[in-house]
Amino acid sequence: AGFTRLSQTSTPKMDKAKRCIQFLDASPEPFHVIKTVKARLAAAGFTRLSEGDHWREKGQLQAGGKYYFTRNGSSIVAFTVGGMYKPGNGFKVLGAHTDSPNLRLKPKSKKSSSGVIQLNVECYGGGLWHTWFDRDLSIAGRVILRDPVDSSKFTHRLVKIDRSILRIPNLCIHLKSAKEREAFAINSEDHLMPILSSEVRKSLTRSSAEEAAPAAKKTKYELDASVVQDAWQSGQQPELLELVAKELDVTVAEIADFELSLYDIQGASTSGAKEEFLASGRLDNLASCFVALEALESHAANHVAQDEDVSIVAMFDHEEVGSASYSGAGSTLISDAIERVSFALAGDASQNIELHKAARQRSFIFSVDMAHAVHPNYSSKHERLHSPTMNAGMVIKTNDNQRYTTNGVSGFFVRELARRANVPVQEFMVRNDCPCGSTIGPMLSTNTGIRAVDLGMPQLSMHSIREMMGTDDLTHAGNLFEAYFRDFRAVEAALRVDDAN
Numbered sequence: 001a002g003f004t005r006l007s008q009t010s011t012p013k014m015d016k017a018k019r020c021i022q023f024l025d026a027s028p029e030p031f032h033v034i035k036t037v038k039a040r041l042a043a044a045g046f047t048r049l050s051e052g053d054h055w056r057e058k059g060q061l062q063a064g065g066k067y068y069f070t071r072n073g074s075s076i077v078a079f080t081v082g083g084m085y086k087p088g089n090g091f092k093v094l095g096a097h098t099d100s101p102n103l104r105l106k107p108k109s110k111k112s113s114s115g116v117i118q119l120n121v122e123c124y125g126g127g128l129w130h131t132w133f134d135r136d137l138s139i140a141g142r143v144i145l146r147d148p149v150d151s152s153k154f155t156h157r158l159v160k161i162d163r164s165i166l167r168i169p170n171l172c173i174h175l176k177s178a179k180e181r182e183a184f185a186i187n188s189e190d191h192l193m194p195i196l197s198s199e200v201r202k203s204l205t206r207s208s209a210e211e212a213a214p215a216a217k218k219t220k221y222e223l224d225a226s227v228v229q230d231a232w233q234s235g236q237q238p239e240l241l242e243l244v245a246k247e248l249d250v251t252v253a254e255i256a257d258f259e260l261s262l263y264d265i266q267g268a269s270t271s272g273a274k275e276e277f278l279a280s281g282r283l284d285n286l287a288s289c290f291v292a293l294e295a296l297e298s299h300a301a302n303h304v305a306q307d308e309d310v311s312i313v314a315m316f317d318h319e320e321v322g323s324a325s326y327s328g329a330g331s332t333l334i335s336d337a338i339e340r341v342s343f344a345l346a347g348d349a350s351q352n353i354e355l356h357k358a359a360r361q362r363s364f365i366f367s368v369d370m371a372h373a374v375h376p377n378y379s380s381k382h383e384r385l386h387s388p389t390m391n392a393g394m395v396i397k398t399n400d401n402q403r404y405t406t407n408g409v410s411g412f413f414v415r416e417l418a419r420r421a422n423v424p425v426q427e428f429m430v431r432n433d434c435p436c437g438s439t440i441g442p443m444l445s446t447n448t449g450i451r452a453v454d455l456g457m458p459q460l461s462m463h464s465i466r467e468m469m470g471t472d473d474l475t476h477a478g479n480l481f482e483a484y485f486r487d488f489r490a491v492e493a494a495l496r497v498d499d500a501n
Helices: 012-025 030-042 178-183 208-212 238-248 285-304 331-344 351-360 408-421 440-449 470-491
Strands: 067-072 075-081 091-097 102-113 115-126 137-146 154-160 195-198 254-264 270-271 277-280 310-316 365-367 394-397 425-428 452-455 458-460 467-468
Touching: 012 208, 012 270, 012 277, 012 394, 012 470, 030 067, 030 075, 030 137, 030 154, 030 310, 075 285, 091 331, 091 440, 091 470, 137 238, 154 238, 154 254, 178 470, 195 238, 208 351, 238 254, 277 285, 277 470, 285 310, 285 365, 285 458, 285 467, 285 470, 310 331, 331 351, 331 440, 365 408, 365 440, 365 470, 394 408, 394 470, 408 425, 408 452, 408 470, 440 452, 467 470
Parallel strands: 091 310, 091 365, 365 452, 394 425
Antiparallel strands: 067 075, 075 310, 102 115, 102 254, 115 195, 137 154, 137 254, 270 277, 277 467, 394 452, 458 467
16 A cells, blocks of 8 residues: 555544644744745734734734734734733733754855766754754755846745755765774765766767757746856855756846755654654754644634633744844843733733733743653663653753753643643753753743743654654643633642742
8 A cells, every 4th residue: 555654543642643743744944834834823813913014003912812923923912802902911922933953055155076067055053963964854944035037026936846955975885994884974964965967067978959959038037147156146056046947937137145954855744653753853942832722723713702811822033043133032022022012902001011011020931842752772861760652742851950941830730731631741850970951931021021931742852853752741731721711810820839928
């Protein structure tokens, strides 16, 4: 019957895994992530906003409404306003990130060596770069187009080429020394440049009749040598420009700029004897984005009328490189969203600063990023009592040196919500002799003054070109996130440490 990536089994858990696979396959880099999310939100009846509009003056926000806006096309904030919302009520934020380690084209991508045409790429984030060798790769991203009639006008479109066009080949074992074979050391500047095509343009045996024949008319997708290229185009491989032009059905002359990333064309799939695993690129952190999106959709459909708060899903770009950007978690994005929503819904009390400050103290942030499952072949790398496993529930991440934001109270909130939703919970701390990573939680909490917790679904092979997680954990996370939007106010009201005597 042949290989199939999608399970033929239909259960609620497996159906969720199938939807996650579709989400992952449609989202090779942040621009396409946001495109996928926007389509889902529009189908669910969410209204698009623009950060450049005056939401309060236009009366765009109403209790019971559902909205979203984007920044840079690579980050998004989606939210519902509870039907019972009153000025000064809180915000329940669920934050994740849209980016993953990958290879991205440099501003001058033209490169060639030893008879082949290559692309000049930059390492984005901290990838396991050896996993990018010998994979079928392609490109996706954003392209800026010049209007063919009025050259002073521009637009942008997304491109995703769904076939293999690039490859980073390994050096054969016969040309490596024993020391090189053992180390498999990579020079990221010299060894990660992908091959696009051969430099040989015509056969050495071309007949004299063919040589004498007039040149065939070029298609609109081919580069016209008679047209003077601008400085930017002259730094790009003509073959790449022609591929992009054909995919978008435009002329090469219309391509004014682009932001393109490499991705592995092998799609996500279930794995394991009982299909208990999910294998894919970008699970960190698109699996979290997917589950967060579905939780907000479910909340909007079933519980928003009874909600007293604003429920937010925020997906940020640039987490893998520190979040310090216009569209990252270190930007004003989430603070702007909270302030503007609060002011727009405040009515006559819009100038009451105390009201908005108090709302922040009634708010909370779930910082959701994938967690490290214990590796069966390297179990000693985990702290023995804090070794989460796949398919065994959500992971609360704790680091008292504040690499994670979890403390006794915020961790308790998660455990209590999980208890109410019958979701298993696991704990993760790094060993004392191991450095601890971080994510968007500390930055968001610092920038907003809002309490936060760090948590995630356990996975293996983090930052590999192809990662692995448990399919059951998608459902565990979904149930917890829905409980967070639905029940947090009741849990938080029962334990307010700064209001106690």
